[in-house]
Amino acid sequence: MPSATATNGRETLASIAYQRLLDDIVGGRLQPGTKLRLQFLTERYEVGNSPLREALNRLSAIGMVQREENRGFRVSPASADELSELIRTRCWLEETALRESIRRGDAAWEEGVLVAYHRLSKRNRLSDEQYVSFDGTWEDLHRAYHLSLLSACDSSILLGFCAQLHEQTLRYRNLSSMKDYRDRHELDEHRTIRDAVLDRDADAAVELLRSHYRVTGEIVLASGSLS
């Protein structure tokens, strides 16, 4: 099967449109503030307007697009202010989740963190082209790693909020033009965090994680490209 729309079992046009729109917004291919006319979207994604409206409504609920009654949708604007608010909030929420996770996590959780880090580091050494597997993109592995750290916090609600913030900051990262930033010291940071977490050193792990986010944020901010 060549064309892979593989997510899980069921698919509707609305979900497909949702996924592709989300990808294009997070991936930076749809610039912040862009007006999203239905005619344009219909041509681009080859689905009717009903599924598109469904997708847009769902995206507006997670803050990826803005809705104005009777005036349609546009990609959520991006600003330096919003980015720092995003990072600040993310630090708060993930501190809570991480402390709780370290406090409550069992052996299975530790192993999950270990495996997630392993996959990420393997993908980091090998380039995207060499690395052929079922695991998904680097971003998928990155997301999986970060969420695995928090996964033992025993609140799927909090976990969902953190995932939402992850997606939002990922968009800012993709908007700034730092393509090969990936291999800088990120892997070192991820390893250090992993070690602190597995040592159950909550204070150290939290400080490392917050610094990880703040540094990334500052690089994005410094790269210009934001108002």
Added chain:
Amino acid sequence: MPSATATNGRETLASIAYQRLLDDIVGGRLQPGTKLRLQFLTERYEVGNSPLREALNRLSAIGMVQREENRGFRVSPASADELSELIRTRCWLEETALRESIRRGDAAWEEGVLVAYHRLSKRNRLSDEQYVSFDGTWEDLHRAYHLSLLSACDSSILLGFCAQLHEQTLRYRNLSSMKDYRDRHELDEHRTIRDAVLDRDADAAVELLRSHYRVTGEIVLASGSLS
């Protein structure tokens, strides 16, 4: 104009359906787990299925309804487990927001808290029937009071999450059959919290707020009516 659909300027059928559905779900008039067939909803709210689907999609993004591809929507189930997760998460997030609010809040914020409490207490003394004003229902005032406490945290994202959790727990409160619980000691608790907040005593305020939520949660849990 007799019939007041007054929110603000613009209205679409989709927004109206969204509001009414949200009201009915939070108000407990649509029981958890209820299958939401479009035909039924069309008759009940007198709008076509396109606006209804829009409303349902938006509601699913904030966790009020569940969506299963190709199988439609149902009101999100309610369980004792989810309620305690909700309360736990809410305590974490509001602790963060409240501490930050107390740390950063200015005079305008203090006055906002004061006014919100005043309106709530006035509505508490007078019954709904006596009290005629532009302020909205008791629940509106209650929500406004709680959010005013957090409003200086300088993160509209966090504030939005807290509002979402408020709505979810409100649904559980309405599901349990404690009608006249309102006047028990709630006003006392609200006053005590207000005083601690205006004294800038973060530790005390947080402890009072968390206890406020936990006690309410336990009363709801004790009232039975949940699996």
Added chain:
DNA sequence: CAAGGAAACAATTTCGAAAACTGCGCCCCT
């Protein structure tokens, strides 16, 4: 009699067109 499969039914999802709304330019009037 149980199991498998096809057909009818019920519900959701999607499409295409009509209706409603917004924004803008134009004209008229003062």
Added chain:
DNA sequence: AGGGGCGCAGTTTTCGAAATTGTTTCCTTG
């Protein structure tokens, strides 16, 4: 020259019907 209203083009929103999917029932078969 300036201000206000009218109408037109473009877009969104909504509706009603068609297509798709899931479910049940009944018939056939081993």
